[in-house]
Amino acid sequence: MTMIDCVENRLLTSRRGLLLGGASFAAWAYLPKFARAADGRDPRLVVVILRGALDGLATVAPLGDPDYAGLHGSIALTADGAHPAIMLDSFFALHPAMPEFARMYRDKHAAVIHAAATPYRDRSHFDGQDVLESGYAGPGRVQSGWLNRALETLPRGERVSSGLAVGPTTPLVPRGNAPTVGWAPVALPQADEDTAMRLVELYRHRDPALAMALSQGLRLDKAAGGDDMKPRGGNQAAQMRQVARGAAKLMAADDGPRIAALAFDGWDTHANEGGPVGRLAFLLGGLDGALAEFENGLGARWRDSVVVVVTEFGRTARINGTDGTDHGTGTIALLAGGAVKGGRIIADWPGLKLANLHEGRDLKPTTDLRSVVKGVLQDQFGLSDRVLAETVFPDSAAARPMKGLVA
Amino acid sequence: MARDSQAALVALNRFGLGARGGASGDLINAASDPRGFVKAELARPSGVLLEAPGLQSTPQLGQAVFAYQDQVRQAREAAKAAAPAETQAPPPVDQKPALRRNLSLNAAAEITGQMADAKPADMATKPETMQPARPAPQPLNVIQKTFRAEALARLQRATLAECGFTERLVVFWSNHFCISASKGELARVWAGAFEREAIRPHVLGRFADMLKAVEQHPAMLFFLDNQQSLGPDSRAGQNRKRGLNENLAREIMELHTLGVGGGYTQDDVTSLARIITGWTFAGRQGQLGPPGSFVFNANAHQPGSQILLGKTYDPAGLAQGEAALADIARHPSTANFIATKFVRHFVADDPPPSLVARLRDVFVRTDGDLKAMATALVDSDEAWKAPLTKMRSPYEFLVASGRLLARVPEDPSRYLNGLNLLGQPLWSPAGPNGFPDTNAAWAAPEGMKLRLDIAAQIGARLGSNIDPLDLLEFAAADAASIETRRTVERAESRQQALALLLMSPEMQRR
Numbered sequence: 001m002t003m004i005d006c007v008e009n010r011l012l013t014s015r016r017g018l019l020l021g022g023a024s025f026a027a028w029a030y031l032p033k034f035a036r037a038a039d040g041r042d043p044r045l046v047v048v049i050l051r052g053a054l055d056g057l058a059t060v061a062p063l064g065d066p067d068y069a070g071l072h073g074s075i076a077l078t079a080d081g082a083h084p085a086i087m088l089d090s091f092f093a094l095h096p097a098m099p100e101f102a103r104m105y106r107d108k109h110a111a112v113i114h115a116a117a118t119p120y121r122d123r124s125h126f127d128g129q130d131v132l133e134s135g136y137a138g139p140g141r142v143q144s145g146w147l148n149r150a151l152e153t154l155p156r157g158e159r160v161s162s163g164l165a166v167g168p169t170t171p172l173v174p175r176g177n178a179p180t181v182g183w184a185p186v187a188l189p190q191a192d193e194d195t196a197m198r199l200v201e202l203y204r205h206r207d208p209a210l211a212m213a214l215s216q217g218l219r220l221d222k223a224a225g226g227d228d229m230k231p232r233g234g235n236q237a238a239q240m241r242q243v244a245r246g247a248a249k250l251m252a253a254d255d256g257p258r259i260a261a262l263a264f265d266g267w268d269t270h271a272n273e274g275g276p277v278g279r280l281a282f283l284l285g286g287l288d289g290a291l292a293e294f295e296n297g298l299g300a301r302w303r304d305s306v307v308v309v310v311t312e313f314g315r316t317a318r319i320n321g322t323d324g325t326d327h328g329t330g331t332i333a334l335l336a337g338g339a340v341k342g343g344r345i346i347a348d349w350p351g352l353k354l355a356n357l358h359e360g361r362d363l364k365p366t367t368d369l370r371s372v373v374k375g376v377l378q379d380q381f382g383l384s385d386r387v388l389a390e391t392v393f394p395d396s397a398a399a400r401p402m403k404g405l406v407a
Numbered sequence: 408m409a410r411d412s413q414a415a416l417v418a419l420n421r422f423g424l425g426a427r428g429g430a431s432g433d434l435i436n437a438a439s440d441p442r443g444f445v446k447a448e449l450a451r452p453s454g455v456l457l458e459a460p461g462l463q464s465t466p467q468l469g470q471a472v473f474a475y476q477d478q479v480r481q482a483r484e485a486a487k488a489a490a491p492a493e494t495q496a497p498p499p500v501d502q503k504p505a506l507r508r509n510l511s512l513n514a515a516a517e518i519t520g521q522m523a524d525a526k527p528a529d530m531a532t533k534p535e536t537m538q539p540a541r542p543a544p545q546p547l548n549v550i551q552k553t554f555r556a557e558a559l560a561r562l563q564r565a566t567l568a569e570c571g572f573t574e575r576l577v578v579f580w581s582n583h584f585c586i587s588a589s590k591g592e593l594a595r596v597w598a599g600a601f602e603r604e605a606i607r608p609h610v611l612g613r614f615a616d617m618l619k620a621v622e623q624h625p626a627m628l629f630f631l632d633n634q635q636s637l638g639p640d641s642r643a644g645q646n647r648k649r650g651l652n653e654n655l656a657r658e659i660m661e662l663h664t665l666g667v668g669g670g671y672t673q674d675d676v677t678s679l680a681r682i683i684t685g686w687t688f689a690g691r692q693g694q695l696g697p698p699g700s701f702v703f704n705a706n707a708h709q710p711g712s713q714i715l716l717g718k719t720y721d722p723a724g725l726a727q728g729e730a731a732l733a734d735i736a737r738h739p740s741t742a743n744f745i746a747t748k749f750v751r752h753f754v755a756d757d758p759p760p761s762l763v764a765r766l767r768d769v770f771v772r773t774d775g776d777l778k779a780m781a782t783a784l785v786d787s788d789e790a791w792k793a794p795l796t797k798m799r800s801p802y803e804f805l806v807a808s809g810r811l812l813a814r815v816p817e818d819p820s821r822y823l824n825g826l827n828l829l830g831q832p833l834w835s836p837a838g839p840n841g842f843p844d845t846n847a848a849w850a851a852p853e854g855m856k857l858r859l860d861i862a863a864q865i866g867a868r869l870g871s872n873i874d875p876l877d878l879l880e881f882a883a884a885d886a887a888s889i890e891t892r893r894t895v896e897r898a899e900s901r902q903q904a905l906a907l908l909l910m911s912p913e914m915q916r917r
Contacts, residue, residue, distance in 0.1 A: 051837065123657065124667040126840050143847070170851040182852035191863030195903050199859060199910050202894040207912040210850060217856030265837040270654040271632040321650025322635035327657065359673065
């Protein structure tokens with residue numbers, strides 16, 4: 001990124017601010033490194049949103065809970081059989097489609113938070129995602145996400161960095177005033193640079209918002225390029241790995257983004273969810289592969305990295321009439337990365353007795369997901385309690401940052 | 408005649424699918440009577456229907472898929488039986504269908520596959536190939552053929568329509584009541600028929616009729632799993648030890664009618680799920696009716712009365728659900744939800760409250776007359792005065808480009824591939840809430856970069872035969888900005904000029 005880019009951006013900023021009625025780009029340069037300057041770390045954070053509400057009880061199964069097998073019925077995991085679940089401790093077992101996560105867990109670089117949820121207690125995906133990504137206590141019309149607001153509070157410095165939004169459309173979590181850049185794998189011959197520059201020039205005079213979007217798209221595409229990034233068609237699991245590979249490559253660069261968000265679709269398993277094999281297993285295999293891609297792609301940076309995997313809510317504890325699960329509440333969050341103080345399952349386990357289920361249907365949430373994310377943000381980037389409680393997750397003082405998630 | 412090019416842009420771009428190139432003079436017509444130009448299409452309700460040679464009904468298509476699946480199964484069994492005799496078994500004949508069965512695969516892989524299938528010529532004719540393991544290209548199966556034919560019919564209609572307002576309405580409602588073709592083979596083969604049968608006939612009719620048609624369409628029942636949902640106390644539920652799936656019931660209330668926060672509870676969701684048990688489609692055996700047709704399976708229906716939104720619905724079989732839907736369709740929350748979404752789509756991400764209120768009142772007063780609501784939108788001043796700030800969706804962008812270039816598509820591949828790349832694969836949104844409808848979604852950095860790449864491809868392919876300034880006249884005439892005009896004029900080649908024109912704000916915003 002050159003000086004000219006910065007000037008250009010500031011110029012566009014004010015005009016875009018006018019156009020969008022108050023949305024302004026406060027600054028371009030952020031230096032997350034500041035917070036950890038003392039110990040020489042250069043922390044990275046990846047937020048993975050699983051859209052559709054992951055079945056946490058099917059991913060990290062409480063095999064030790066006497067009610068689990070009955071509730072999850074034909075799709076329940078077991079410790080034996082052809083596809084045994086991977087025991088994480090004497091009570092919880094991991095889905096067999098996730099050997100990479102299991103390895104990270106054994107190496108103490110992965111952790112599970114169970115019976116977690118955002119403050120949202122209804123069952124609409126879209127409101128649930130709004131709460132999860134906006135960081136507000138309820139669904140609203142907020143056009144910024146908690147990750148962007150966290151980015152905005154980081155100290156500014158000489159090193160250019162910004163949030164990275166992965167995929168053809170930008171999720172809410174990295175959206176907001178702080179600059180983000182977007183990237184997705186491409187399969188097209190590229191427009192030549194001269195055409196692109198002429199268009200940027202036209203937009204700059206007529207449509208600053210498009211100028212901003214296009215120049216960022218051009219910049220990012222160049223940075224992530226390379227032959228190994230050509231899509232090979234392939235299935236959803238392969239695509240998850242491919243997206244992770246590209247994002248890791250961008251983040252591994254010295255001046256690459258330190259913070260990224262991406263979303264994987266397809267977790268709304270109302271019917272024929274499958275147990276150790278089947279539809280959910282296929283997706284979990286893709287997620288597992290994506291985590292491994294981050295580990296490989298970040299290379300030496302992995303040591304200081306945390307990947308946070310979250311979803312808008314869970315699914316019913318009891319399977320429905322069609323071997324799937326309907327929209328529920330409590331679920332899991334996963335942490336992976338060299339910086340994670342792992343090898344642990346963090347849960348205040350509520351139990352699966354009918355009386356203990358939320359509304360008689362769902363795993364009762366005992367951990368506020370905001371506490372988990374706040375803990376990671378605090379440990380990785382040094383955000384204060386106050387900033388986390390007021391700016392990043394407004395009105396969330398009661399959900400204290402969870403301590404010690406990062407080594 | 409008075410000529411208002413700015414209003415013509417609103418007529419053609421905000422309400423329609425953009426001006427057509429060639430000699431059609433759309434912009435001149437729209438400029439002389441902008442409101443009349445838009446409303447002319449509303450006066451021709453039959454023009455919304457889509458009947459093209461070769462397009463089949465949902466039951467016909469269902470039967471074709473069932474037959475195809477039988478064939479695949481037989482081929483697999485035959486291959487399995489033959490396998491032990493050979494030491495080196497060749498790849499099974501049904502390899503492709505077997506892969507495709509796993510339809511958590513997204514549409515990308517499939518469309519890419521179709522495109523590869525579409526140009527197999529040299530591979531097939533070469534006597535020897537360096538890749539002996541690669542199976543010969545196979546003819547398209549019935550699912551691929553149908554999807555492409557349906558896509559083509561829709562694209563041709565969109566390209567040829569005079570204004571395109573009713574086609575925009577079709578796309579709006581089809582996205583509101585979306586299914587996803589990536590759900591499985593039946594959804595893929597039915598995606599086009601669903602729109603033709605459940606959406607188009609009602610786009611200028613009553614909301615309640617569209618709602619009933621949609622929720623009883625096999626494609627929707629399949630997409631949201633209702634064919635699997637059994638009343639726990641029904642005979643089938645008792646026999647098969649299976650029960651409710653509340654997916655369809657929830658999305659009816661959350662996404663199709665009342666809207667989230669529209670005043671329903673989890674108990675209402677469960678009640679509606681029970682009320683619509685038995686709403687299914689006849690399977691391949693055809694025990695309940697012609698295979699692939701909507702049927703009410705009384706054996707699967709939860710017996711007894713149900714309380715929904717405070718009202719008791721007595722047991723009456725199919726009529727129980729139809730009564731419930733009729734009430735939900737005229738609920739005040741529904742009117743508000745629909746009016747808001749409608750104005751957001753056509754006018755602005757933050758819809759003007761006064762306009763929303765007016766359309767909501769029209770919806771209530773006319774008992775959900777969608778033609779009256781569309782007319783009220785066109786008659787409003789807000790819709791003509793609001794600046795053109797909405798981004799065209801990828802579909803609108805590609806269709807508008809095709810119209811301007813006066814290219815009637817003969818093969819849907821490029822469109823399907825383009826939609827796929829731009830994050831709007833045809834009839835395949837990621838969730839039941841459909842594709843997003845805001846600038847934040849479509850003016851994202853990566854999306855803009857990809858649009859430019861596509862525009863450059865179009866420019867390279869078609870630019871040599873066009874006069875870019877003529878096209879600019881067709882697209883915007885004197886409403887084009889000086890900067891756009893200058894950028895197009897000064898391009899270093901016709902190809903580049905075309906790419907820049909297609910990417911200009913006049914073509915991207917509506």
